[in-house]
Amino acid sequence: MSQRNNREGTIPPGRRRPNYPMHRLKRVDRPTTRIEPDKLERPDEREHGFARVMRGAFGPGPQREMARFVPKYPLGASFARLTAAMGEHLDGDIAPQKAPLPDDPALVTEHVRSLGYFLKADIVGICELPPWAVYSHDITGNAIELPHRYAIVLVVDQDYDTMAGSTGDDWISGTQSFIGYSNAALMSCVMADYIRRLGYPARAHNAAGYQVVVPPLLMLAGIGEMSRAGIVLNPFLGMRFKASVVTTDLPLVPDKPVDFGLQAFCETCLKCAVECDSGAIPKGGKVWQNGYESWRFDAGKCSKFRVANPHGSACGRCIKVCPFNKPAGWTHDAVRWMIRHTPFLGRTIARADDLLGYGKAEEQYRWWFDLEDVDGTLQVPGSRPNQSTD
Secondary structure, three states: OOOEEEOOEEEOOOOOOOOOOHHHOOEOOOOOOOEOHHHOOOOEHHHOHHHHHHOOOOOHHHHHHHOOOOOOOHHHHHHHHHHHHHHHHOOOOOOOOOOOOOOOHHHHHHHHHHHHHHOOOOEEEEEEOOHHHEOOEOOOOOEOOOOOOEEEEEEEEOOHHHHHHOOOOOOOHHHHHHHHHHHHHHHHHHHHHHHHHOOOOEEEEEOOEOOEOHHHHHHHOOOOEEOOOOOEEEOOOEOOEEEEEEEEOOOOOOOOOEOOOHHHHHHHHOHHHHHOOOOOOOOOOOEEEOOEEEOOOOHHHHHHHHHHOOOOOOOOHHHHHOOOOOOOOHHHHHHHHHHHHOHHHHHHHHHHHHHOOOOOOOHHHOOOOOOEEEOOEEEOOOOOOOOOOO
């Protein structure tokens, strides 16, 4: 079998071609967000922002809107329904005998990574699964026991062109989330089922049902760094992605975290905080909270706004305006180089981003119709008085 060339050099025989040059990034022994594992307790999914909205913690308006904030846009409803149906395929029976795999975790790891790319993941990362990244209870209150050793993280782009045409907080926003959620869910369910057929335990974690906390796994698996917006950011996709996870005991070799200068850049950029509709993204410095040293993102404000947004379905404004939300190309690669090597210029880069018009909707990329489902009837948004969201 011959080697294939790509812009980064050669790909050894049998390897799948990754979409982004992740191997160029600096690898470090621990995430750039400081973590104190001995102070971390397993989180309860019932304390997640959306779970609090569901039980009325932010008032009856957001509670009422919770059930429809993605389905009120018809394409969002299609994705949400099909994603939920994958809940039946998160786990399953394990083959009674192990398959005759190579006795080399490195080879098995590359096989699994290549499978992720075969399934059309944009980025695949692997890490050990720490106990503190497993929920104590799921959203219905059931206790969770997940003794798996490894986590395979699958990342899916939400589509740059659609994001370019959107404001980030309009009617396509919820659907953009679910194009990522649904594709990532399919990949993780297929991968988990395949690993179980090899004779090893495996469970998929996706929008149909999570038992793990995804952000720390994204950092540990070398996908990205934690941003000011409370979302893990990848240097090639920005925050414009969704992720699913497969946990397993299949012997694997973990990746290392990455450091591309984001912590210093986010200290000075502030563009997401300035542009945030809900005021959930802070403009101050980092603080210690729940065992992590990071910016104090207000998940409650974010969740309340996303479910009650009267001018769209959900919200991804921070994703839209982030200077990392750029396609591949030498000019944008040059800016990424500057961010990595001169992160203290974050505010200057953000101002240049504004002057060049990034973060604004580009009408030539707009392909969708604005529609809202109101009591089973599709209407043009704004044709009825806005309901109270208090």
